[in-house]
Amino acid sequence: MSKTNDYIELEKSVLCTAASVAHLDDPVIRMRAISHLFHAIGEQVGRSRFHDKPMVLAFLVRRASESYVHARREVIADMRAVA
Numbered sequence: 286m287s288k289t290n291d292y293i294e295l296e297k298s299v300l301c302t303a304a305s306v307a308h309l310d311d312p313v314i315r316m317r318a319i320s321h322l323f324h325a326i327g328e329q330v331g332r333s334r335f336h337d338k339p340m341v342l343a344f345l346v347r348r349a350s351e352s353y354v355h356a357r358r359e360v361i362a363d364m365r366a367v368a
Contacts, residue, residue, distance in 0.1 A: 288334055295329055295347060303349040307356035322349060 302322055309315040323346055330342045 289335060290337070291348075292341070294346060295326075295333075299326060299345050300352045301351045303352040304356040307353050310362055319353060 299322070302364050303319070306315060306318040306322060309318060326345050326349065327342060330345065333341070335341045
């Protein structure tokens with residue numbers, strides 16, 4: 286598989302997982318899960334064939350954070366709409 290395909294697959298997984306974490310109810314569990322996600326991103330990038338690993342790592346962590354925040358805002362908006 287090419288580096289591009291590796292990256293696309295990794296990014297899809299990261300974004301999906303970050304959005305799933307945002308839906309967890311318990312804030313302690315949510316924070317632990319996002320911390321584990323960031324750690325897993327680091328491990329995956331460390332084992333990858335990417336040339337500029339720090340840049341890829343930073344970009345994936347940023348994308349995961351954005352995905353988490355966006356999904357969390359949607360969850361909060363839905364909870365407020367129901368209340």
